[in-house]
Amino acid sequence: MAEKILDVKDLVVEFNTDRGKVTAVNGVNLEVFKGKTLGLVGESGSGKSVTALSIMRLIPTPPGNIAAGEIKFRDKNLLDIPLDHMREIRGNKVAMIFQEPMTSLNPVFTVGNQIEEVLELHQKELSPAQRKEKAIEMLRLVGIPSPEQRVEEYPHQLSGGMRQRVMIAMSLACEPDLLIADEPTTALDVTIQAQILELMKKLQTELGMGIIMITHDLGVVAETCDDVAVMYCGQIVETADVETLFKHPQHPYTKGLIESIPSFDSTTGAKKDRLPTIEGMVPSLFELPEGCNFQGRCAYASEKCKGSGGEPKLESIGNEHLVRCFHPLA
């Protein structure tokens, strides 16, 4: 088994709002191994990004608050260490790529400047000339043509795909052990998405980092991840290795998600008349139902799910396959 680099245990994140307290992340457990990719899937508001930001300790406090749990990075609990120490880890050992390459770069600095800033903070032994050299080298690594010239350019001179490459170059400048990619390709076109995903895979084999891939696109998960965790209303409802999850989904929500993707197989035979859907919508975190959070949309819901059985626990059904459901599918 590969080395475990991140171990998140029973993470609870709460936000104080005008309407009261909401629990955005409720008891999440995650493990990331060296050189492996963990996919974190779910719809908007399911707590994917909040989980990621907690690992980076970037939850705005207040209103946010990590109420319980531990985030073990190698042998350190990231929640215990002081903030200025965290700054040495963040961007250095643990890095993050954000969703919007358009808004997460500073428009008034050249891209070279922004990559050098990371090095200036974390690799103080480098001289300015060496930093620039390293920035050029990073741009070359992520496949930007004529990096010597690009390093002097501003974000607005680059296309979306190029900007995302710059973001990746920045996050990898210090060769992190863990990379958190929060919807890295959602804002990009499919052909550019294919380039970026391929690039991330290549860099992972070269640098051996662990990746948390946050996405709502199950296609991206199937192509890039080794393990998958499916989130719903702040909880993990199912986790398994990627092949098991797609072949034998146990939670009705996972199954619904997989089925609601229009598939190309329909071209060979008669087209399905309707897409299978998950009825209804994600409940508000303020009005979570008793019992299972998914019961209102679930075809298999019984009295037990509606509150009499309490909240379902995330239980193992063998082979590191965990599911939070009273009636897992066969």
Added chain:
Amino acid sequence: MSEYLLEVQNLCKKFPIKGGIFGREVGAVRAVNDVSFKIKKGETLGLVGESGCGKTTLGRSILRLIEPTSGSVIFNGQNIVDFDSNQMREMRRKMQIIFQDPYASLNPRMTVGGILSEPMDIHKLCMDKSERRKRLLQLLDQVQLPQDALNKYPHEFSGGQRQRICIARALAVEPEFIVCDEPVSALDVSVQAQVVNLLMDLQKDLGLTYLFIAHDLKVVEYISSRVAVMYLGNMVEVAESSELYGGARHPYTKALFSAIPKPDPTLKKERILLEGDIPSPMNPPSGCHFHPRCWNATDECRQKYPEVKAESGTHEYRCFNPIQLQE
């Protein structure tokens, strides 16, 4: 009258680029370049392409929300490009549009009832009070929203429900043709499937004709009977949707389809990775616009602009070296 509800012929849209101190025209972006296609009554034509390829400009030029530079749009046998504003207003009753972002396309200060009434007021439909109310409730029913939605404001609804309101607004004037401009891109997967189903049900019930614009090929392929692929303002391939996936002839179409991540981890991937980005439409490459990214490009592609080739009646493409199909 022909079997086609909409015929677009050689449609062009150029946006001038102004430069210099006097703001003279120094160039033009050819957002839509010589595009022709036809849509049959009751059919859905899907329109795909990457950002900046001119999909949205094309959709809007058809409704004359953007004035086309040249070419004609023949709707129900009449060329609407020649219409004056009164005729056009009359015509817009027949042609509606659903926009991409359901958060930005609804007025936050109007109730749902007000939003749905406005198009009827403009076209003087159902002016009798009780008749109007009946119609509003019928619309809500058609898009599967509860009746008490009438007095609520857009912020009280989720993204999927707002898109239903947008659909109801488009349906209010009983159109024949709807341009759906990325109607499901902003929605979550599970909600996306609900809205796609709704659009297909409405088409069946009301005999609507759609131009369905999206960058999500899976959705387009699913909902459309025919699919058109655009690249840098040109339509590079049109075919039956069942034919296009397996039998793409244009290299760009092939690459586009191969780039979609498949939700099956066991599948062997034959991915064609396109090099580079889409060139700027301000300064498109010579010859075939796709040649700098194409692995089949020859000297001919670099010099000449390919003409449309037709095959088996419905399959058209613009390429000198189309992909050979394996039988």
